[in-house]
Amino acid sequence: xxxxxxxxxxxxxxxxxxxxxxxxxxxxxxxxxxxxxxxxxxxxxxxxxxxxxxxxxxxxxxxxxxxxxxxxxxxxxxxxxxxxxxxxxxxxxxxxxxxxxxxxxxxxxxxxxxxxxxxxxxxxxxxxxxxxxxxxxxxxxxxxxxxxxxxxxxxxxxxxxxxxxxxxxxxxxxxxxxxxxxxxxxxxxxxxxxxxxxxxxxxxxxxxxxxx
Numbered sequence: 001x002x003x004x005x006x007x008x009x010x011x012x013x014x015x016x017x018x019x020x021x022x023x024x025x026x027x028x029x030x031x032x033x034x035x036x037x038x039x040x041x042x043x044x045x046x047x048x049x050x051x052x053x054x055x056x057x058x059x060x061x062x063x064x065x066x067x068x069x070x071x072x073x074x075x076x077x078x079x080x081x082x083x084x085x086x087x088x089x090x091x092x093x094x095x096x097x098x099x100x101x102x103x104x105x106x107x108x109x110x111x112x113x114x115x116x117x118x119x120x121x122x123x124x125x126x127x128x129x130x131x132x133x134x135x136x137x138x139x140x141x142x143x144x145x146x147x148x149x150x151x152x153x154x155x156x157x158x159x160x161x162x163x164x165x166x167x168x169x170x171x172x173x174x175x176x177x178x179x180x181x182x183x184x185x186x187x188x189x190x191x192x193x194x195x196x197x198x199x200x201x202x203x204x205x206x207x208x209x210x211x212x
Contacts, residue, residue, distance in 0.1 A: 039065040039096075039118035041126055048128035055086065055106045055132050061098040061114060068117035069093040075115045076100045081108040107134040 045060040046052055059078065067074065074091050078100065088103040098116060110132060115125035 038122050038124060039063050044128060046130040051131045053133050055102055055104050058102055059100045059112060063096045065119045066096050067093050067098060073117040074098055077113040079111055080106050086110060107132045
């Protein structure tokens with residue numbers, strides 16, 4: 001009875017259907033396993049859609065597994081709104097992280113394109129963007145020092161009210177020097193006049209005395 005049930009055509013068809021279902025399920029599972037093994041990007045710094053006050057020094061990518069460090073395996077492009085590159089050097093791969101230096105001074109929306117080779121040799125790529133705020137211009141403070149310098153110049157330009165004693169002393173000495181010859185000449189003239197008067201007065205008295 002048991003042997004007859006196994007060799008029944010209906011039982012054979014049922015067993016065949018079950019075997020086919022198991023084979024198909026195994027094929028799906030084994031074919032999906034390699035696809036799910038591909039590495040993926042876990043995070044970026046700056047993050048996608050974030051806003052930074054200034055251009056960051058670098059972009060850091062973190063993946064789910066180690067990335068191939070081979071030359072040319074990692075490619076990164078970062079441009080501003082005008083399409084100008086903001087990269088500053090080559091990317092650096094360290095285990096499961098990739099670091100890309102950036103140039104300072106950029107602003108606006110920064111678009112980043114990346115491509116790496118995962119640990120299983122399969123290339124993966126993606127894109128994200130972040131925004132850098134524009135720097136505000138600084139106000140010039142040169143007006144205050146200019147006003148101060150102008151005030152100092154005006155104060156120094158005011159004339160001094162204190163008379164200079166040097167000019168007065170020089171004038172007095174010049175007047176005294178110019179009067180000195182006249183004083184000496186007058187003294188000599190008076191001496192000459194006095195001598196003449198003395199001789200005139202003295203002479204007649206001598207004559208009178210001789211006549212007597």
